[in-house]
Amino acid sequence: MSFCVNFPLFCVVACLLCAVISSVLKDKAARLVSMGLTLAVLLCNLFLLIYILQEGSSVTYLMGHYPHPWGNELRISILEPLFCLAFSCVLLLCLLGGRKHIKDDLREEKRNLYYVMADLVLSSLLVLSYTNDIFTGYVFIEICTLSSCGLLMIRQIGRTTLASVRYMIFSLLGSGLFLLGVVVAYSLTGQLLMPSLKASIASIYASGEYRTPLMAAICLITVGLCIKSGLFPFHFWMPDTYGCATPASSGILSGLVSKGYIFFLLKIIFDVFGTEVFYASGMQNVLYAFGACGIVVGSVSALRENDISRMIAYSSAAQIGYIYLGIGISGNLGVIAALYHILTHAMTKPALFLAAARLSDTAGGARRFKDLQGAGWANRTAGAFFTFEAFSMIGLPLTMGFISKYLFALAAFRTGVRMILTLVVLAVSTVLNTLYFARTVIRLYNKQETELRPCPMKKQASYAFAALLLAGVNVGCGVFVRPLLHLLSKGVDLF
Amino acid sequence: MKHNLRRWLAQWDAGELDFTAKTASPELPQPRAETEWSKEPVRRLERRQAAAFNRIYPVLAAILCTVMIGFLFFTVSELPAFGSSDSPAHNEVTKRYVEQGMAETGAVNTVSGVILDYRAFDTLGESHVLFTATTAVLILLLTAQEEAEPKQQREIMQRDPILRQTAKIVVPLAMLFGIYVIFNGHLGPGGGFAGGSVIGGALILYVVSFGFERLEKLLNLKTFRIIVLCALCFYSLSKCYSFFCGANGLETIFSAGTPGRIFSAGLILPLNIAVGIVVACTMYGFYSLFRRGRI
Amino acid sequence: MLQNLWDHRIACAAVVLFAIGFATLLLHRNLMKKIIALNIMDTATYLFLTSLGYISNRTASIITDGVTEMERYVNPLPAGLVLTGIVVSVSVTAVLLGLTIRLYQRYHTLNLDEIYMMAQQEQEEDT
Numbered sequence: 045m046s047f048c049v050n051f052p053l054f055c056v057v058a059c060l061l062c063a064v065i066s067s068v069l070k071d072k073a074a075r076l077v078s079m080g081l082t083l084a085v086l087l088c089n090l091f092l093l094i095y096i097l098q099e100g101s102s103v104t105y106l107m108g109h110y111p112h113p114w115g116n117e118l119r120i121s122i123l124e125p126l127f128c129l130a131f132s133c134v135l136l137l138c139l140l141g142g143r144k145h146i147k148d149d150l151r152e153e154k155r156n157l158y159y160v161m162a163d164l165v166l167s168s169l170l171v172l173s174y175t176n177d178i179f180t181g182y183v184f185i186e187i188c189t190l191s192s193c194g195l196l197m198i199r200q201i202g203r204t205t206l207a208s209v210r211y212m213i214f215s216l217l218g219s220g221l222f223l224l225g226v227v228v229a230y231s232l233t234g235q236l237l238m239p240s241l242k243a244s245i246a247s248i249y250a251s252g253e254y255r256t257p258l259m260a261a262i263c264l265i266t267v268g269l270c271i272k273s274g275l276f277p278f279h280f281w282m283p284d285t286y287g288c289a290t291p292a293s294s295g296i297l298s299g300l301v302s303k304g305y306i307f308f309l310l311k312i313i314f315d316v317f318g319t320e321v322f323y324a325s326g327m328q329n330v331l332y333a334f335g336a337c338g339i340v341v342g343s344v345s346a347l348r349e350n351d352i353s354r355m356i357a358y359s360s361a362a363q364i365g366y367i368y369l370g371i372g373i374s375g376n377l378g379v380i381a382a383l384y385h386i387l388t389h390a391m392t393k394p395a396l397f398l399a400a401a402r403l404s405d406t407a408g409g410a411r412r413f414k415d416l417q418g419a420g421w422a423n424r425t426a427g428a429f430f431t432f433e434a435f436s437m438i439g440l441p442l443t444m445g446f447i448s449k450y451l452f453a454l455a456a457f458r459t460g461v462r463m464i465l466t467l468v469v470l471a472v473s474t475v476l477n478t479l480y481f482a483r484t485v486i487r488l489y490n491k492q493e494t495e496l497r498p499c500p501m502k503k504q505a506s507y508a509f510a511a512l513l514l515a516g517v518n519v520g521c522g523v524f525v526r527p528l529l530h531l532l533s534k535g536v537d538l539f
Numbered sequence: 540m541k542h543n544l545r546r547w548l549a550q551w552d553a554g555e556l557d558f559t560a561k562t563a564s565p566e567l568p569q570p571r572a573e574t575e576w577s578k579e580p581v582r583r584l585e586r587r588q589a590a591a592f593n594r595i596y597p598v599l600a601a602i603l604c605t606v607m608i609g610f611l612f613f614t615v616s617e618l619p620a621f622g623s624s625d626s627p628a629h630n631e632v633t634k635r636y637v638e639q640g641m642a643e644t645g646a647v648n649t650v651s652g653v654i655l656d657y658r659a660f661d662t663l664g665e666s667h668v669l670f671t672a673t674t675a676v677l678i679l680l681l682t683a684q685e686e687a688e689p690k691q692q693r694e695i696m697q698r699d700p701i702l703r704q705t706a707k708i709v710v711p712l713a714m715l716f717g718i719y720v721i722f723n724g725h726l727g728p729g730g731g732f733a734g735g736s737v738i739g740g741a742l743i744l745y746v747v748s749f750g751f752e753r754l755e756k757l758l759n760l761k762t763f764r765i766i767v768l769c770a771l772c773f774y775s776l777s778k779c780y781s782f783f784c785g786a787n788g789l790e791t792i793f794s795a796g797t798p799g800r801i802f803s804a805g806l807i808l809p810l811n812i813a814v815g816i817v818v819a820c821t822m823y824g825f826y827s828l829f830r831r832g833r834i
Numbered sequence: 835m836l837q838n839l840w841d842h843r844i845a846c847a848a849v850v851l852f853a854i855g856f857a858t859l860l861l862h863r864n865l866m867k868k869i870i871a872l873n874i875m876d877t878a879t880y881l882f883l884t885s886l887g888y889i890s891n892r893t894a895s896i897i898t899d900g901v902t903e904m905e906r907y908v909n910p911l912p913a914g915l916v917l918t919g920i921v922v923s924v925s926v927t928a929v930l931l932g933l934t935i936r937l938y939q940r941y942h943t944l945n946l947d948e949i950y951m952m953a954q955q956e957q958e959e960d961t
Contacts, residue, residue, distance in 0.1 A: 049786075050783060050786065050787070053779065053782055053783065053786070054779070057775050057776075057778075057779040060663075060667055060771075060775050061772060061775050061776070063667075063670070064667075064670060064767070064768055064771045064772060064775070065768065065772070067674060067764055067767075067768065068764050068765065068768055105786050106782075106785050106786045107659070107660045107782045107785070107786070108656065108657065108659055108660075108781065108782055108785040108786075109643075109781075109784075109785040110643075110657055110785070113631070113632045114632060114635055114636070114657050115657050115658065115785075116658055116659070116660035116661065153681075154678055154681070157674055157677065157678050160674055161671075161674065161675075161678075164667070164671050167667075171664070177658075177660070177661075179658075179661055179915060179918070180658075180660055180661050180664060182922075183661050183664035183665055183668065183918060183922065184664050186668055186922045186925070186926065187664060187667060187668055187671055189926075190668065190671040190672055190675055190925065190926065190929060191671050191675075193675060193929065194671070194674060194675040194678055197675070197678060197679060197933065197936075198678050200679075200936075202937075202940050202941070202952075202953050202956055203953050203956065203957060205679075205933060205936045205937055205940070206937065206949055206950065206953045208933055209865065209930070209933050209934075209937065209946075212926075212929065212930055212933065213859075213868060213872070213930075216872050216926060216930075217859065217872070217875075220872065220875045220876060220879065223876075223879050223919065224852070224879050224882075227879060227882055227883045227886070228614065228618075230628065230883075230886065230912075230915075231618055231619065231626075231627070231628055231886050232618075232619070232627055233627055233628075234626075234627045234628040234629065234630040234632060234633070235630075235632065236911075240632075244627070254617060254618075254619075255617075256613050256614050256617045257614045257617050257618055260610065260611070260614040583951050583954075597861060600857065600860035600861055601857070603860070604853055604856055604857045604860065607853065607856060608849060608850075608852075608853040611849040611852065611853070612839065612846065612849055615839065615842050615845040615846055615849055616835055616838035616839050616842065617838070618842060618845060620841060621841055621842050621843075621844065621845065621885060621888070622888050622889060622890040623889070623890070624889050624890075624892075624905075626886075628886050628887070628909060628911075628912070629889060629904075629909050632911065633904065633909045633910070633911060634904045636895075636910050636911065637895060637902065637903075637904045637907050637910065638902045638903070638904055639902075640897075640902075640910075641897050641902060642902075647896060647897045648895075648896045648897075649895040649896065649897065649907065649910040650895060650896075650910045650913045650914050650917070652910075653910050653911060653914045654914040654917060654918070658914065661914075661918055662918065665918045665921050665922065668921060668922050668925050669921060669924075669925055671925065672924075672925030672926070672928050672929050675929045675932065676928055676929060676932040679929075679932040679933060679935070679936055680932050680935060680936070727896055728894070728896065730917075732917060732920075732921060798897075818921075825928045828932070829931065829932070829935065
């Protein structure tokens with residue numbers, strides 16, 4: 045066993061340690077610690093991914109001296125390091141690109157606590173990806189909820205406090221249902237580790253006993269995580285939450301936190317219930333239906349919105365709908381499309397939030413469209429990146445958005461009756477996406493009489509660097525699709 | 540019709556089209572007084588409460604609850620028998636915890652053995668949940684003001700002789716009991732969480748009856764942070780070491796010792812102490828922040 | 835079915851508690867009541883979880899007299915899980931109460947609808 049496999053443990057402990065230590069540091073030191081940590085996590089996961097690819101098989105890592113079903117475990121296969129790599133990369137770029145706003149929006153004595161919360165979010169994302177134990181998952185889901193709420197409410201204006209209350213109530217309802225589901229599953233099997241749970245559930249399912257409780261466990265766990273990630277009927281907290289937080293937080297919350305829950309849900313579907321039992325329960329049809337509704341409702345709400353951040357937030361609700369649609373198509377291709385879209389959205393949404401914040405800064409803090417007239421000329425960097433990311437959201441070729449839409453369509457062709465419906469939903473949503481993004485971009489580049497004061501390049505070097513990297517990754521993954529798709533499909537087989 | 544559509548599109552493009560215009564009146568918002576909010580939100584609230592959705596909402600919620608409770612009752616009625624020894628929850632996992640737990644972890648209290656050795660990663664997360672919550676409450680309530688606590692209330696509390704005399708007796712006893720519970724976590728009922736909350740309660744009783752000033756010399760924000768920092772760092776590092784050894788097949792330097800002794804059970808006692816410190820500080824911290832906005 | 839429900843009476847009590855919490859969460863607009871409702875829901879789950887560990891005629895899982903046979907003790911795992919759960923629930927409640935204090939300081943009401951309307955007004959005044 046190579047030394048590489050210890051990296052997940054070290055990363056998690058390092059995140060927790062850095063979080064605790066940052067709480068006594070000054071704001072600049074805490075920022076450096078946080079960024080260094082994220083960079084280290086990124087590199088560790090890169091090495092780990094390369095190692096696992098060379099080995100070609102997944103590794104189970106004992107957390108202590110006891111194997112499953114007695115002690116905690118981590119599981120390292122292809123998807124876990126890949127997604128942790130993406131998460132840490134986006135987190136780093138969010139912190140880098142949103143630095144100015146973190147400085148402006150937060151009170152000085154509380155700025156270090158922002159980085160404490162960011163470290164804790166990273167630790168919980170790592171554990172949610174790597175853990176092989178469903179109850180550990182629950183504990184870190186709560187850390188994730190509390191720390192993301194911290195990222196949100198640290199900007200202390202009335203609206204963020206209200207938004208955090210709603211966010212917390214929805215999240216806690218979700219985690220309450222999730223815990224109840226875990227407990228029901230435990231009462232049937234007596235196991236908490238994923239491999240043992242899977243074996244027990246398969247034998248229970250084969251024997252035909254306990255059908256209702258098994259169904260209840262599947263429903264409760266799935267619905268709990270859906271509520272937490274903001275699937276359609278539960279997306280009402282999104283616009284308030286993402287709309288009024290500091291832009292780096294909006295990026296982290298929409299691009300990473302909700303994706304962490306979805307990744308954990310996928311892990312549970314594959315590693316706990318097994319696809320066969322899960323598909324037999326019919327839950328995937330529910331996910332498909334609500335995903336499709338979410339796409340349409342989210343896009344229409346975004347179209348009706350007059351505030352740029354809230355529009356992007358509603359667009360997030362639609363993107364979450366896409367991911368659940370992919371899971372609901374049932375089949376490995378749908379799951380691959382969903383996974384690819386998780387990456388697309390994680391790369392695109394934070395960049396949009398950051399660019400929107402820059403643009404509204406140029407317009408004197410206004411966020412209504414009519415005040416943003418011509419902001420694209422005043423701040424050319426942010427305008428250009430906003431336009432590019434909007435293209436990616438719409439799904440123009442050479443971007444990741446194009447590939448994910450292509451994958452969804454491809455997955456849809458493999459299904460029977462739902463093909464038409466899926467294609468119609470995709471088409472409608474693309475048209476709506478184009479409408480609201482085109483309108484925004486046109487407005488940004490509309491000349492007006494009173495020129496806005498141009499924003500010099502010098503002031504936003506760190507933002508430009510972060511946005512450039514995000515856009516670069518986006519183009520890279522949009523052009524060199526094959527290796528990434530190969531990784532994803534291999535990862536889904538190994539899940 | 541065509542003219543309307545064009546105007547509508549132009550308005551939409553200019554971002555002036557307000558889709559909520561039907562429900563909200565176009566009056567200019569009044570500047571609000573500190574004590575009384577302007578009539579507009581109240582009026583809007585009334586309108587919202589009269590809206591169709593809000594009238595059918597209780598009915599919908601009741602139906603949802605009924606469906607849910609019915610489904611859960613069905614689930615419950617099909618669960619494995621309650622209290623029977625052959626239900627699936629009592630399997631080989633439990634068997635090893637009970638039968639070999641004492642030999643493997645050195646803890647007489649099997650629950651302590653399970654949460655601090657077999658499933659220690661959960662508990663590591665759990666103590667960081669407490670840390671996260673403290674940080675979140677600090678973010679929310681920490682104020683720069685020197686005197687946020689209502690003075691009058693404090694004086695009333697401090698003049699109360701019954702409270703003070705009782706506290707004089709109860710606080711030391713509770714402290715002692717808390718320490719006993721922490722140190723006996725691996726031998727009997729108890730542990731860091733229980734003992735920590737007892738100590739936290741004693742600290743709260745102390746500041747209620749004698750005021751914050753006396754305790755402040757010992758426990759202010761700086762010392763609070765350093766104590767929590769040391770406890771959590773010790774926890775993470777020692778557990779990281781023991782996880783690392785376990786995963787790589789190495790022996791740890793901590794041995795189980797003789798079960799039943801105070802100094803036995805390897806890491807469990809030090810971890811219980813660390814957890815106890817974190818819990819006590821957190822409980823006191825919550826109280827202090829809620830009460831006066833600082834620690 | 836009724837016999838089954840009677841056999842699982844503790845779990846049924848947990849379901850009733852859960853439903854009370856859920857209904858309160860949905861129907862009440864008062865923030866404090868919502869927090870209490872969330873706590874009731876959590877407690878219901880812990881009650882259910884604790885009942886899973888119980889085996890009739892057995893004693894608490896603290897090894898006494900050196901007897902380590904499994905037949906003598908109840909299941910220790912649910913107790914450990916409940917302990918973890920309680921700590922999580924305490925932390926979450928503290929954060930929610932902190933948020934409530936902030937909201938009350940700002941808007942002088944606990945009714946979520948009213949707070950929402952005031953916040954909307956505030957936003958309009960801003961822009």
